[in-house]
Amino acid sequence: MNAIAPLPSEAGTAWPIVRFAGVRKSYDGENLIVKDLDLDIVRGEFLTLLGPSGSGKTTTLMMLAGFEIPTEGTILLGGRNITNLPPHRRGIGVVFQNYALFPHMTIGQNIAYPLRIRGVTATETERRVEEALTMVKLGAFAERRPAQLSGGQQQRAALARALVFRPELVLLDEPLGALDKQLREQMQYELKQLHEELKVTMVYVTHDQTEALTMSDRIAVFNDGRIQQLATPADLYENPLNAFVAEFVGENNRLVGDVVDTGLSAVSIRLADGTVVRGKAVDELRKGDRAVLSLRPERVSLDPTDSFANVLSAPVEKVIYLGDATRLILRVGGSEEFSVKIPNPDDRATMMRGDAIRIGWRDTDCRAFRLANS
Amino acid sequence: MQASLEMMGETEIPKMGLRTLVRRAERRHFMTMLALMAPSVIFVALLFVIPILLFLFRSVDNAEIPTLLPKTAVALDTWRDGEIPGEPVFAALASDLHALKGSPDAALLGRRLNFAVPGYRRLITRTVTSLPGTQMASAKETLAAIDKSWLDPVYWRTLKSQSGRITDFYLLSALDLQRGAGGIEKVSGEQAIFMSLYGRTLYTAFGVTALCLLIGYPVAAVMAAARPAVANWLLSLVLIPFWTSLLVRTTAWVVLLQTEGLVNKVLLQLGVISEPLKLMFNTAGVFIAMVHVLLPYMILPVYSVMKGISPVHLRAAASLGANPATVFRTVYLPLTIPGVAAGCTLVFVLSLGFYVTPALVGGPGDQMIGYFIAYFTNSAVNWGLASALGVFLLLLIGVIYLALGKLVGFDKLKVR
Ligand SMILES: Nc1ncnc2c1ncn2[C@@H]1O[C@H](COP(=O)(O)OP(=O)(O)O)[C@@H](O)[C@H]1O
Ligand SMILES: [Mg+2]
Numbered sequence: 001m002n003a004i005a006p007l008p009s010e011a012g013t014a015w016p017i018v019r020f021a022g023v024r025k026s027y028d029g030e031n032l033i034v035k036d037l038d039l040d041i042v043r044g045e046f047l048t049l050l051g052p053s054g055s056g057k058t059t060t061l062m063m064l065a066g067f068e069i070p071t072e073g074t075i076l077l078g079g080r081n082i083t084n085l086p087p088h089r090r091g092i093g094v095v096f097q098n099y100a101l102f103p104h105m106t107i108g109q110n111i112a113y114p115l116r117i118r119g120v121t122a123t124e125t126e127r128r129v130e131e132a133l134t135m136v137k138l139g140a141f142a143e144r145r146p147a148q149l150s151g152g153q154q155q156r157a158a159l160a161r162a163l164v165f166r167p168e169l170v171l172l173d174e175p176l177g178a179l180d181k182q183l184r185e186q187m188q189y190e191l192k193q194l195h196e197e198l199k200v201t202m203v204y205v206t207h208d209q210t211e212a213l214t215m216s217d218r219i220a221v222f223n224d225g226r227i228q229q230l231a232t233p234a235d236l237y238e239n240p241l242n243a244f245v246a247e248f249v250g251e252n253n254r255l256v257g258d259v260v261d262t263g264l265s266a267v268s269i270r271l272a273d274g275t276v277v278r279g280k281a282v283d284e285l286r287k288g289d290r291a292v293l294s295l296r297p298e299r300v301s302l303d304p305t306d307s308f309a310n311v312l313s314a315p316v317e318k319v320i321y322l323g324d325a326t327r328l329i330l331r332v333g334g335s336e337e338f339s340v341k342i343p344n345p346d347d348r349a350t351m352m353r354g355d356a357i358r359i360g361w362r363d364t365d366c367r368a369f370r371l372a373n374s
Numbered sequence: 375m376q377a378s379l380e381m382m383g384e385t386e387i388p389k390m391g392l393r394t395l396v397r398r399a400e401r402r403h404f405m406t407m408l409a410l411m412a413p414s415v416i417f418v419a420l421l422f423v424i425p426i427l428l429f430l431f432r433s434v435d436n437a438e439i440p441t442l443l444p445k446t447a448v449a450l451d452t453w454r455d456g457e458i459p460g461e462p463v464f465a466a467l468a469s470d471l472h473a474l475k476g477s478p479d480a481a482l483l484g485r486r487l488n489f490a491v492p493g494y495r496r497l498i499t500r501t502v503t504s505l506p507g508t509q510m511a512s513a514k515e516t517l518a519a520i521d522k523s524w525l526d527p528v529y530w531r532t533l534k535s536q537s538g539r540i541t542d543f544y545l546l547s548a549l550d551l552q553r554g555a556g557g558i559e560k561v562s563g564e565q566a567i568f569m570s571l572y573g574r575t576l577y578t579a580f581g582v583t584a585l586c587l588l589i590g591y592p593v594a595a596v597m598a599a600a601r602p603a604v605a606n607w608l609l610s611l612v613l614i615p616f617w618t619s620l621l622v623r624t625t626a627w628v629v630l631l632q633t634e635g636l637v638n639k640v641l642l643q644l645g646v647i648s649e650p651l652k653l654m655f656n657t658a659g660v661f662i663a664m665v666h667v668l669l670p671y672m673i674l675p676v677y678s679v680m681k682g683i684s685p686v687h688l689r690a691a692a693s694l695g696a697n698p699a700t701v702f703r704t705v706y707l708p709l710t711i712p713g714v715a716a717g718c719t720l721v722f723v724l725s726l727g728f729y730v731t732p733a734l735v736g737g738p739g740d741q742m743i744g745y746f747i748a749y750f751t752n753s754a755v756n757w758g759l760a761s762a763l764g765v766f767l768l769l770l771i772g773v774i775y776l777a778l779g780k781l782v783g784f785d786k787l788k789v790r
Binding site: 049065067086087088090091092093094097098100101102103104113114117118161163165 | 596619684686687689690691692693694695696697698700701704708
């Protein structure tokens with residue numbers, strides 16, 4: 001179910017910088033880790049491969065970097081077949097999760113390494129290393145050893161090293177995974193800025209959906225070796241193509257029931273406790289099918305008007321204070337994990353456990369998918 | 375009281391008090407460590423350090439002559455080299471030797487003096503047995519009559535130079551030097567064996583270390599890159615020399631390396647050689663056997679360092695444009711240097727002290743310093759010289775360790 005999403009506007013007609021065509025990968029000859037991958041990467045974009053651990057993101061990235069050879073299929077870089085080209089002849093910058101700075105070299109020597117390999121003159125090397133160090137705000141650290149730097153600084157150095165030889169394409173495999181939250185957010189911002197300044201194509205791997213949403217031009221959601229959906233962050237969030245994407249990206253309420261009625265644009269589904277709710281059918285659903293409804297917590301209104309297709313009363317199970325907001329856990333249609341978020345301060349935030357409140361949502365905000373194993 | 379303590383905690387302790395507290399805590403920690411280590415420290419001190427120091431002291435110890443010839447030692451004080459000593463000196467010697475009559479000490483003295491001048495033992499034995507019991511008119515004439523050698527200044531020079539409690543005789547001998555009429559001089563050609571011995575020992579140790587590195591490095595690299603199951607198998611193979619007894623190993627070498635041995639047979643069959651190679655009881659045999667024994671000591675530290683090298687570093691280098699050879703030269707090799715340094719130090723130091731293996735598979739001209747230490751300790755019973763050789767062996771190891779440490783850094787010489 002590879003969905004081909006629209007490419008970012010102006011690049012739409014350009015030849016993609018990378019094309020995966022029918023790529024499959026198996027390590028042991030039995031299990032396919034990457035299944036039928038077709039993917040075009042647009043020149044200059046920030047593409048994120050998002051997915052749970054083990055979904056084949058790193059494998060995909062390593063095939064592009066040249067460290068793994070596809071079992072089947074071809075990979076094109078700038079129109080050239082690089083499927084079997086060794087990594088050192090690809091000219092692709094790679095940033096690894098654990099920085100991979102050479103411990104026996106100073107930060108300056110680390111960054112100079114790709115230039116030294118390419119036989120760049122000493123003065124030019126010095127100039128470009130300095131430029132790269134300034135770019136990642138490490139100007140004063142050239143003489144330090146990697147071990148003398150903090151995690152964030154090491155990651156900056158690794159980034160400078162991957163960028164200093166001006167590759168067209170930079171691959172980043174969970175580069176911020178080892179950093180704490182605050183540092184990670186700052187690095188996300190800096191990385192995005194670098195991307196905009198340098199106009200380099202970046203392919204970014206993460207399992208963190210927030211990171212993917214904030215940084216990417218496009219996101220490819222991986223699961224089980226397949227791209228589940230390839231779309232812009234907004235599109236991915238608003239119009240998930242299947243239950244996996246709906247649940248993996250953003251917060252999500254999940255209601256399971258049987259289809260009792262199908263209309264032109266909406267289906268009616270009876271939940272475990274008999275409540276019937278209406279939602280938009282994404283998959284083709286017929287009467288009697290098991291279906292799962294997916295609904296964002298922020299789309300649930302506590303002041304439903306009559307125009308809402310779904311209005312019901314739900315008892316409050318839990319009240320969780322989050323600082324800027326309060327989360328209410330409600331019992332809806334037999335599900336005890338239905339979450340609603342109200343911004344603070346709000347009188348209703350003092351809601352007590354057991355009280356019932358009125359909630360409602362539009363049928364267009366609620367997406368119905370066929371339950372995976374039915 | 376409570377309040378004032380709290381106040382101190384807030385304000386005054388930081389400068390002086392804190393330091394005292396930390397120091398006290400450290401001292402307690404140190405004492406605990408000391409208590410835990412005491413058994414091993416005492417064991418090592420009693421059975422290793424002290425015996426070695428005592429043995430090393432023998433290289434300068436000169437108990438025999440001053441205790442067995444006390445009067446002569448005093449009388450010789452005024453004697454000048456080159457002339458025949460006067461009557462008082464002869465009288466003192468006659469008296470000293472007379473006291474040794476019938477005692478085993480006479481043989482001891484003779485053996486000791488014989489180290490310095492060959493033939494001295496015979497001279498002492500004959501003189502002691504022939505000395506008349508009665509008072510003699512002239513001690514000089516009596517002694518000269520017993521043996522003309524007593525009129526040769528060489529024997530007196532030895533006595534005088536060896537009359538102190540401490541002697542440099544053994545240390546000088548171990549450097550092919552001796553005290554002659556004109557001070558310290560080289561010993562004559564065929565007696566000068568030790569300098570070339572150090573040279574040979576160093577050469578063999580260097581050669582064996584280089585060969586071990588050459589053979590061991592790729593093996594360690596393969597082991598480090600292999601799957602765990604395969605790596606364990608390779609490790610057992612590497613460790614087999616550790617588990618086999620010297621006797622079994624030697625027998626194996628004989629079977630393999632002798633003129634009629636397996637290696638020669640196979641090479642002859644293959645037509646690589648037309649007549650058998652001599653692989654035993656010569657330098658080649660020593661090298662083959664020593665490399666065999668010492669290879670694990672090279673492989674293990676190198677392997678353990680290689681195992682610690684993250685393959686991501688190698689990938690990073692490749693992604694930055696380095697071809698495999700460059701990756702090896704600029705990343706892999708430098709990262710393995712600590713292991714190489716540790717392995718080389720270990721193999722080198724161990725090979726400096728080898729003696730059983732060269733004795734078994736080497737020729738007479740291949741023996742190393744250890745062989746001579748063993749020889750002087752067990753066969754020649756010249757503990758002074760054995761100990762002097764030990765001193766220089768230790769010194770050699772110390773100097774090389776320091777030089778290596780300066781070169782690659784001491785922290786890298788550790789085996790981990
Ligand atoms: N070198 C390898 N050999 C065998 N299996 C591997 C190898 N690398 C990854 N795998 C397997 O492939 C699957 C996907 O791994 P990976 O691509 O690293 O996923 P992700 O990066 O999305 O977490 C995992 O189940 C993993 O065990
Ligand atoms: Mg991964």
